[in-house]
Amino acid sequence: xxxxxxxxxxxxxxxxxxxxxxxxxxxxxxxxxxxxxxxxxxxxxxxxxxxxxxxxxxxxxxxxxxxxxxxxxxxxxxxxxxxxxxxxxxxxxxxxxxxxxxxxxxxxxxxxxxxxxxxxxxxxxxxxxxxxxxxxxxxxxxxxxxxxxxxxxxxxxxxxxxxxxxxxxxxxxxxxxxxxxxxxxxxxxxxxxxxxxxxxxxxxxxxxxxxxxxxxxxxxxxxxxxxxxxxxxxxxxxxxxxxxxxxxxxxxxxxxxxxxxxxxxxxxxxxxxxxxxxxxxxxxxxxxxxxxxxxxxxxxxxxxxxxxxxxxxxxxxxxxxxxxxxxxxxxxxxxxxxxxxxxxxxxxxxxxxxxxxxxxxxxxxxxxxxxxxxxxxxxxxxxxxxxxxxxxxxxxxxxxxxxxxxxxxxxxxxxxxxxxxxxxxxxxxxxxxxxxxxxxxxxxxxxxxxxxxxxxxxxxxxxxxxxxxxxxxxxxxxxxxxxxxxxxxxxxxxxxxxxxxxx
Amino acid sequence: xxxxxxxxxxxxxxxxxxxxxxxxxxxxxxxxxxxxxxxxxxxxxxxxxxxxxxxxxxxxxxxxxxxxxxxxxxxxxxxxxxxxxxxxxxxxxxxxxxxxxxxxxxxxxxxxxxxxxxxxxxxxxxxxxxxxxxxxxxxxxxxxxxxxxxxxxxxxxxxxxxxxxxxxxxxxxxxxxxxxxxxxxxxxxxxxxxxxxxxxxxxxxxxxxxxxxxxxxxxxxxxxxxxxxxxxxxxxxxxxxxxxxxxxxxxxxxxxx
Numbered sequence: 001x002x003x004x005x006x007x008x009x010x011x012x013x014x015x016x017x018x019x020x021x022x023x024x025x026x027x028x029x030x031x032x033x034x035x036x037x038x039x040x041x042x043x044x045x046x047x048x049x050x051x052x053x054x055x056x057x058x059x060x061x062x063x064x065x066x067x068x069x070x071x072x073x074x075x076x077x078x079x080x081x082x083x084x085x086x087x088x089x090x091x092x093x094x095x096x097x098x099x100x101x102x103x104x105x106x107x108x109x110x111x112x113x114x115x116x117x118x119x120x121x122x123x124x125x126x127x128x129x130x131x132x133x134x135x136x137x138x139x140x141x142x143x144x145x146x147x148x149x150x151x152x153x154x155x156x157x158x159x160x161x162x163x164x165x166x167x168x169x170x171x172x173x174x175x176x177x178x179x180x181x182x183x184x185x186x187x188x189x190x191x192x193x194x195x196x197x198x199x200x201x202x203x204x205x206x207x208x209x210x211x212x213x214x215x216x217x218x219x220x221x222x223x224x225x226x227x228x229x230x231x232x233x234x235x236x237x238x239x240x241x242x243x244x245x246x247x248x249x250x251x252x253x254x255x256x257x258x259x260x261x262x263x264x265x266x267x268x269x270x271x272x273x274x275x276x277x278x279x280x281x282x283x284x285x286x287x288x289x290x291x292x293x294x295x296x297x298x299x300x301x302x303x304x305x306x307x308x309x310x311x312x313x314x315x316x317x318x319x320x321x322x323x324x325x326x327x328x329x330x331x332x333x334x335x336x337x338x339x340x341x342x343x344x345x346x347x348x349x350x351x352x353x354x355x356x357x358x359x360x361x362x363x364x365x366x367x368x369x370x371x372x373x374x375x376x377x378x379x380x381x382x383x384x385x386x387x388x389x390x391x392x393x394x395x396x397x398x399x400x401x402x403x404x405x406x407x408x409x410x411x412x413x414x415x416x417x418x419x420x421x422x423x424x425x426x427x428x429x430x431x432x433x434x435x436x437x438x439x440x441x442x443x444x445x446x447x448x449x450x451x452x453x454x455x456x457x458x459x460x461x462x463x464x465x466x467x468x469x470x471x472x473x474x475x476x477x478x479x480x481x482x483x484x485x486x487x488x489x490x491x492x493x494x495x496x497x498x499x500x501x502x503x
Numbered sequence: 504x505x506x507x508x509x510x511x512x513x514x515x516x517x518x519x520x521x522x523x524x525x526x527x528x529x530x531x532x533x534x535x536x537x538x539x540x541x542x543x544x545x546x547x548x549x550x551x552x553x554x555x556x557x558x559x560x561x562x563x564x565x566x567x568x569x570x571x572x573x574x575x576x577x578x579x580x581x582x583x584x585x586x587x588x589x590x591x592x593x594x595x596x597x598x599x600x601x602x603x604x605x606x607x608x609x610x611x612x613x614x615x616x617x618x619x620x621x622x623x624x625x626x627x628x629x630x631x632x633x634x635x636x637x638x639x640x641x642x643x644x645x646x647x648x649x650x651x652x653x654x655x656x657x658x659x660x661x662x663x664x665x666x667x668x669x670x671x672x673x674x675x676x677x678x679x680x681x682x683x684x685x686x687x688x689x690x691x692x693x694x695x696x697x698x699x700x701x702x703x704x705x706x707x708x709x710x711x712x713x714x715x716x717x718x719x720x721x722x723x724x725x726x727x728x729x730x731x732x733x734x735x736x737x738x739x740x741x742x743x744x745x746x747x748x749x750x751x752x753x754x755x756x757x758x759x760x
Contacts, residue, residue, distance in 0.1 A: 333753060347748050356751075360630060360744035367637035371581035374574050375644050402626075403748070472580030479565060479578050488549045488561060491577040495564060495655060496553050498571065502652050 008034045012044060024051045028096055035102050042072050048097075056092035058082065063091055064099060067111045077213025081241075158184050162193055174201050182214075189218050192225035199231050208239045219247070226254050226261035233268055244268070245277070252284045259285035259295050266298065270305075278302065293319050293328040300335065354396070354404035361395030361461070362388060369468045387467030394460030401454030405445040506683035507607075508614035511672075512697060513679050521617040523625035527632065528609050531589055531661055535605050538562045539593040559593070566590050567657025570644040574654075584640030585633065590659040603689065608661045614681060615665070615672045622675055623745050631745040635667020635738040642734030650721040663731035666711075670739020673704040675746065675754070708736055 015030035028051040035044050045065035052058040062079045069075050100108060165180035178201040184194035195218045202211035212235040215228055229247040236244035248265045251257055262285035269278030282302055285295045300315035312335075319332035347353050365388055373379030380388075400407060445453070466473065475491075482489035538559055546558035565578050568587035572578040579586065594602035620628040640663060647653040680697040714729035743751060 347752050353748050353751070356744055357627070360627075360634065360741065363741065363744065364630065364634050364637060367584075367634065367641055368581050371573055371584050371637065371641055371644070372576070374576050375641060375648075403624075469581055471576050472582045475576055476579035476582055483561070483565070486547075486549070488551055488556070489578075491572060492549070492556075492561060492564060493551065494577065495569070495571065496551055496556070499655050500553060502655060 008037050008041060008044070011037075012047065015047065019047075019051065025096075027051050032097070032102065039102050039107065040068055042069055042075060045069070045075070046078065052094060054092065055086050055089045057094040057097075059086070059089050060091040060093055061097065064097075068103075070112065077210065077217060081209070081213065154187055158187055158191060158194075161187075162191075162197075165194070165197060169197065169201075174204070177201060178205075185214065185218065189221035190223040191218075192223055192228060195223060195225070195228055196231075199228075199235075203235075208235055209241070211235050212239060212242065224254055224256060226251055226257040229254065230261050230264045230268075233265070237268060237272070244272075245274070248277070248281070252281065257284075257288070259289050259292050262288070263295065263298055266302075270302070275302075275306065291322055293322045293326065293332075296322065297328050297332060300332065304335070348404075348406045349408040351404075351407045351409045354399050354407055357399045357403060358392060358395040361399070362392050365391035365464060365468050368465070372469050372472045383467050383470055387464045387470075390460050390464035390467065394457045394462075394464055397453045397457030398461060399457075400445070401450045401452075401457060405450055410445060505686045506696060506698060506703065507610060507686050507691065508681045508683050508698075508703065509610065509695075510614055511618050511676070511679050511681045511700065513618065513676070521620040521625075523628045523632075524612060524616040524620050527616070527629075527661075528612060531591065531605060531609060531612075534589040535591045535602060538566075538590060539602065540600060543593065563590060563657045563659060567659040568640045568643060569657045570648040570654040573640075573644045574648060584637050584644075587640060587657065587659050588636040588661045588664050590657075591661070592659065604660060608665055611665050612661065612668065615668045618676065618679075619668050619671055619742070622747060622750050623742070624747060627745040627747075631671065631742060632664050632668065634741055634745075635671075635735050636661070636664035638738035638741075639663025639666065639731040639735035643728050643731035646715070646719045646730035646734075647728070649719060650724065653718065653721070653724055658728045658731060660728070663728065663735035666732045666735030667738040667741075669704055669707065670736040671742035672739070673700060674739055674742060675750075677701045708733075711736070 011030050011034035015027040015034070018024075018030060019027035028048065031044050031048050031051070035041065035048070038044070042065070045061065045068070048065075049058045049061045052061060059082065062075070062082060066072075066075055066079055103111075161180050161184045165177045165184070168174075168180060169177035178198060181194045181198035181201070184191050185198060188194070195215065198214060199211050202208070202214070212232065215232040215235060219228055219232065229251045232247040233244040233251075236242040236247075248268065251261060251265055262281045266278045266281040266285070269275070269281060279302060282295065282299050285292070286299060289295060296315050296319045300312045300319065303309075303311040303315060316332045316336045320329050320336070323329045324333060369380050369384040369388060370377065373381065373384060400410070479489045479491060542562055543557060543559040548555035548557045549561050564572075566583060566586040567590050568583045569578065573580060573583060591602055591608065592604035594600055594605075616628070616632075619631075623631060640658070643658045643663065647656070647658065677700060679700045681700050681703055683696050683698050683703070685692045685694060685696065711729045711732045714723065714725050714727070715733040717723040718725060718730050743754075746754070
């Protein structure tokens with residue numbers, strides 16, 4: 001009985017182990033053996049390039065594999081990247097690779113001609129489908145691969161493939177799902193859903209370079225999903241290859257961009273110390289949705305990071321205005337305590353809050369009056385009660401002048417200026433910051449009024465103290481006068497008499 | 504062993520320097536030094552029909568809150584409720600110019616007062632401190648008047664007002680922890696323990712209730728004015744009249760201060 005050929009996967013794994021052990025020749029032999037069983041296995045071709053002895057040999061392998069797999073986007077991406085990085089390399093046939101040993105005669109004859117590799121390398125930059133870049137966009141036939149299916153059939157097939165792929169993914173079959181997503185991208189490279197799915201799986205498998213190439217191709221084919229742009233920037237930042245800021249710069253102009261994408265972009269900018277661009281992205285998000293608490297909170301955090309407390313306060317207040325009881329609202333409240341005292345406008349203008357402080361003042365006078373009357377209420381007398389009324393009036397004036405000058409009760413006196421707008425601290429001013437934002441003004445008593453009310457309040461409070469403490473002040477004058485003359489006051493005699501009797 | 508509170512563990516939010524707390528501490532120390540050191544050492548005693556009485560003791564009788572004097576509107580009357588909170592017991596002068604009474608009160612004031620001042624602002628904190636002192640003095644004058652001996656004793660010390668600070672602290676910051684060092688007798692042990700403020704203050708309050716009750720019935724005579732402590736502690740309720748507007752707003756909306 002004839003021995004069945006080893007499975008391709010087992011050959012691939014053995015080759016990988018051999019390569020890991022440093023036995024490149026054995027890995028090469030195993031993978032060629034596997035290719036003889038399936039010459040169109042992309043994974044094997046990619047692996048084979050890792051066993052090459054030189055860049056020239058690698059290029060040759062890539063060229064031959066592209067001829068065999070002309071619609072394989074991964075291979076295409078790998079080839080483009082190779083040519084961009086090593087533009088001066090010319091292919092060299094490796095002594096160990098014989099296509100005739102891998103392919104049948106028919107297959108060899110059906111191969112397309114070898115490309116002209118001496119031409120210019122593929123362009124390094126991206127052509128984004130923004131208004132400014134439309135003129136340089138790739139031609140339509142390059143964007144979308146010519147297929148045998150008409151548009152409707154293709155759309156249906158794509159929908160079906162995506163459904164199956166999502167189902168496979170839900171079942172945990174990531175490889176199959178990835179393969180299906182890639183199939184969709186072959187049919188429609190600009191398909192955002194397929195790209196998102198493929199990117200998620202490729203990133204999870206740490207196949208970042210493939211993910212990056214896939215995204216570039218998708219964007220070039222017209223994918224305007226903002227998530228693709230952000231993903232491309234993230235991938236480039238992670239791999240260190242390519243310009244990560246190019247897609248983020250284009251992101252802001254995309255019609256479908258949402259605050260979520262701009263927040264991700266801002267995070268990337270901020271992490272890399274590009275604060276100007278980060279702030280621009282955050283403000284773009286704010287323009288898109290001025291009521292988004294997350295965006296406002298991020299702006300507050302950004303300004304706190306930049307030590308612009310005034311602006312941070314402004315945005316934190318806006319967060320709380322959108323809902324103080326949400327998680328972000330609570331966080332903003334906490335942050336406000338750290339950044340600056342925060343008094344909501346309705347409390348600033350509240351007369352009730354002012355009267356609360358007046359009650360404190362009156363209570364002090366009340367206890368003084370009670371003690372002055374010999375710890376009785378009935379002994380307070382008319383003068384004492386009059387003092388208490390005056391303490392309420394004086395206290396109110398003093399409180400209005402000091403801690404509550406913005407009460408709405410003083411509507412007629414509001415000719416004074418509004419609360420000052422938020423100003424930038426000149427020490428921290430940076431040219432890229434936008435113009436200062438102004439807090440909504442509310443009426444506040446002028447300085448003159450405050451001084452006048454404060455002085456009147458102080459005088460009235462002093463008079464009230466005199467009335468409330470009339471007995472005590474009189475007794476104190478007598479007692480201290482006696483002490484000053486070196487004679488103990490009568491009170492001491494009385495006390496000593498009682499003390500000796502009691503003891 | 505007694506845990507002595509030295510600070511609460513949360514940082515101050517609005518200002519780094521609690522000026523009013525420090526001013527109160529400084530004033531207490533200065534008054535104590537003047538009465539307990541200068542008057543005792545340098546002032547001539549007063550001649551009375553019962554013999555010479557040291558000036559320092561006369562000062563205690565006049566400036567301390569004597570219930571008898573307050574009830575009969577003698578001495579300096581109601582003003583003694585304020586002055587009494589700045590008078591403290593003498594130390595062991597000839598051994599060490601140090602008063603445990605003053606030291607203990609000042610440590611408590613420092614531990615709890617700074618945070619409260621931060622929550623009120625210095626002026627409102629001083630007003631609250633004054634109100635707590637007045638309430639404590641009123642309660643002390645009422646309760647101690649029941650005892651024929653206690654009504655003649657001066658009630659001195661800032662503890663009534665400081666008890667108010669502690670009560671207010673418990674209301675505003677019940678979830679915080681305070682750093683304490685254990686005292687064995689009068690000897691501090693170089694260890695630090697963080698105790699929940701709620702536990703410490705409720706434990707402290709519990710210690711005041713029975714003696715204050717006994718005092719009110721004239722059943723016992725204590726050298727500590729437990730009635731003033733208890734009344735002062737409950738005066739902490741009035742902190743809501745003095746706390747900053749923004750904090751009151753946060754408190755009413757159920758936020759953490």
